[in-house]
Amino acid sequence: xxxxxxxxxxxxxxxxxxxxxxxxxxxxxxxxxxxxxxxxxxxxxxxxxxxxxxxxxxxxxxxxxxxxxxxxxxxxxxxxxxxxxxxxxxxxxxxxxxxxxxxxxxxxxxxxxxxxxxxxxxxxxxxxxxxxxxxxxxxxxxxxxxxxxxxxxxxxxxxxxxxxxxxxxxxxxxxxxxxxxxxxxxxxxxxxxxxxxxxxxxxxxxxxxxxxxxxxxxxxxxxxxxxxxxxxxxxxxxxxxxxxxxxxxxxxxxxxxxxxxxxxxxxxxxxxxxxxxxxxxxxxxxxxxxxxxxxxxxxxxxxxxxxxxxxxxxxxxxxxxxxxxxxxxxxxxxxxxxxxxxxxxxxxxxxxxxxxxxxxxxxxxxxxxxxxxxxxxxxxxxxxxxxxxxxxxxxxxxxxxxxxxxxx
Numbered sequence: 001x002x003x004x005x006x007x008x009x010x011x012x013x014x015x016x017x018x019x020x021x022x023x024x025x026x027x028x029x030x031x032x033x034x035x036x037x038x039x040x041x042x043x044x045x046x047x048x049x050x051x052x053x054x055x056x057x058x059x060x061x062x063x064x065x066x067x068x069x070x071x072x073x074x075x076x077x078x079x080x081x082x083x084x085x086x087x088x089x090x091x092x093x094x095x096x097x098x099x100x101x102x103x104x105x106x107x108x109x110x111x112x113x114x115x116x117x118x119x120x121x122x123x124x125x126x127x128x129x130x131x132x133x134x135x136x137x138x139x140x141x142x143x144x145x146x147x148x149x150x151x152x153x154x155x156x157x158x159x160x161x162x163x164x165x166x167x168x169x170x171x172x173x174x175x176x177x178x179x180x181x182x183x184x185x186x187x188x189x190x191x192x193x194x195x196x197x198x199x200x201x202x203x204x205x206x207x208x209x210x211x212x213x214x215x216x217x218x219x220x221x222x223x224x225x226x227x228x229x230x231x232x233x234x235x236x237x238x239x240x241x242x243x244x245x246x247x248x249x250x251x252x253x254x255x256x257x258x259x260x261x262x263x264x265x266x267x268x269x270x271x272x273x274x275x276x277x278x279x280x281x282x283x284x285x286x287x288x289x290x291x292x293x294x295x296x297x298x299x300x301x302x303x304x305x306x307x308x309x310x311x312x313x314x315x316x317x318x319x320x321x322x323x324x325x326x327x328x329x330x331x332x333x334x335x336x337x338x339x340x341x342x343x344x345x346x347x348x349x350x351x352x353x354x355x356x357x358x359x360x361x362x363x364x365x366x367x368x369x370x371x372x373x374x375x376x377x378x379x380x381x382x383x384x385x386x387x388x389x390x391x392x393x394x395x396x397x398x399x400x401x402x403x404x405x406x407x408x
Contacts, residue, residue, distance in 0.1 A: 007130060010192070014129050017188050018122040019142035021085070024177055024184070025115050026149025028092070029057060030240060030258070031157045035170045037244070042170070043101040047359040054241050054355035056105045060091075060112020061119065062348035068117035069341020072124065073334065078193045081121050085185035088114035089178055096175035107174075116348070120340035123328035128196040128336075136272040136325060143324050144265035147316055150240070151258050200333040213331075213339055221330040222339065224388040228281065229327065229347030231381035232319035235288055235374045238354030239311055245359070246295075246308065246367055253305070260309040264316030277322045277329075278389045284318010285382035287311075289375040296371035319381060323347065330390065 007015070036050055045053065064084075072080050091114060094107030126142055127135050157173055213222050239246065240261070243254040264284075271280060288311050295307025323343070331339030361370050 007134070011129050014125050014191055015138055015142060017081075017184065017191065018125050019145040020180075020184050021118050021122055021188075022142055023145035023149040023152075024088075024181060025118060026146035026151075027153035027156075028088075028111060028149075028174075028177055029115065029153075030150040031153040031173045035157060035173055036241075038170045039104075043104075045101070047363050048356075049101070050359045051356035053101075053105060053108070054237075054359075055352045056108035057112035057115065058237065058348050058351040058355055060109040060114075061116035062112075062345045062352065064113035064116020065119040065341045065344035065348065066116070067341075068113075069120040069337040069344070072117075072121055072337035072341075073197075076193050076197055077121055077124055077128070077337075078191055080117060081125060081191065082185050082188040084114045084117035084121065085181050085188065087117075089181045089185070092174050092178050092181065096171045096178075116341075116344065119324075119344040120328065120337050123324065123340060124194065124197075124336055125191070127328050128194045128333070133273075135329075136277070137269050139325050139328065140265065140269045140272055140321050143321060144262070144269060144316075147262040147265045151262050154254060154258050196333045212335055213342060218331065218335070218339070220388060221390060222342065224385070224390055225323070225327040225330050225339065225343035226346035227388070228285075228319055228381045228385050229323040229343055230350040231377045231384070232285070232288075232315065232323055233347045233350035234354045234377050235292070235311065236315050236320050237351040238358045238374060239292075239308065239315075241355060242358045242362065243308070245362060247304070257305065257308050257312060260312035261316050264313040264318075265321060267313070267317045268321040271317075272321070272325070277326050278385060281318050281322035281326075281385045282382045284314045284316075284320075284322065285378045285385065287314025287318065289378040289382075290314075292371045292375035292378065296368055296375070319378075319385075 036053065039045065039053060040050055043049075068080060068084065088111060091107050091110030091112075095104055095111060098104035098107055122142060123139055126139050130138050153173075156176070212218065240258075243257060247253045247257070268280060275283075291307045291310030291312075291314060293307075294310065295304050297303065327340040327343040328336060358370075
């Protein structure tokens with residue numbers, strides 16, 4: 001049996017800087033849900049307006065992952081990996097100081113654009129620098145820091161939004177990450193450029209548009225990367241952002257339930273190279289459906305909590321982790337930023353739909369009819385994953401139109 005190749009100091013540094021970004025992302029995205037009741041009281045928000053607040057950063061993630069993923073294929077990974085954090089700091093500062101609801105929404109949109117860039121970039125920085133045999137565990141270990149950030153964010157929000165600290169404490173939720181974000185931007189600026197990206201450019205692969213992703217060699221890969229991601233984000237963000245509301249306003253209980261999200265990622269890291277991406281994704285989707293159906297049949301009590309714990313655990317064991325991993329493995333280097341970025345953007349369409357619809361539907365229907373609907377989308381995700389399954393180990397070569405000289 002071949003010994004596992006140890007990572008160099010440079011490889012561990014790249015991994016650590018990517019993981020730190022995912023931790024900050026989880027913290028920033030999920031504190032939004034915890035802050036919604038305070039924001040709603042401060043600005044007098046209707047349920048639809050609450051959905052717009054929750055969707056603003058998600059819309060930004062869609063725009064950022066799509067446009068800046070393409071830019072990473074054009075100019076390289078290194079510069080953008082640092083610059084995205086400066087944009088994030090600008091958005092956080094604007095959110096912390098916003099005097100009106102519209103300015104806060106714009107600031108959250110900027111935050112989302114910056115976070116969207118990190119979706120493909122963090123994956124690429126790790127997967128293009130570590131041995132293939134360790135890629136799954138290392139990418140998921142970094143991505144798992146998003147779950148850790150979500151837990152920390154919810155815990156911080158539960159404390160900062162305590163009645164004795166309101167009504168302005170929500171501003172600290174956006175202001176506190178500013179210094180870590182700026183320090184991380186400086187640290188990332190010292191990383192070298194991706195070797196595979198430099199090699200791909202030396203071989204004549206030139207960045208183009210999104211058209212190569214629709215070509216037959218990659219069409220199925222794109223569907224596998226994007227469609228299950230869309231379906232899982234309906235539940236991940238629909239339940240994750242509105243967890244306090246599902247638990248009848250209990251922020252402390254929501255923070256405890258979020259620990260299952262972290263536990264699911266730990267299990268995914270341990271099992272991904274044993275079970276494989278596709279089996280774990282299918283298992284996770286089926287487990288989410290079971291948890292949602294269990295929670296739908298209960299009021300606030302043990303059954304509801306157990307159902308939501310199962311949802312959070314199975315989400316990260318399966319589709320939340322595996323869709324992210326697959327999106328960076330199914331495409332060749334020359335198209336990887338665009339492929340992973342487009343898959344993330346499609347996923348965020350599901351997140352935006354959930355963010356906009358959940359507060360309205362919860363008010364009209366309550367959790368009883370709504371959670372089984374989410375369970376049906378999880379079952380569809382399992383079926384699509386099985387029907388579109390591919391081996392991510394050997395991504396197809398770029399189509400001919402992707403290669404060529406830069407002369408025009």
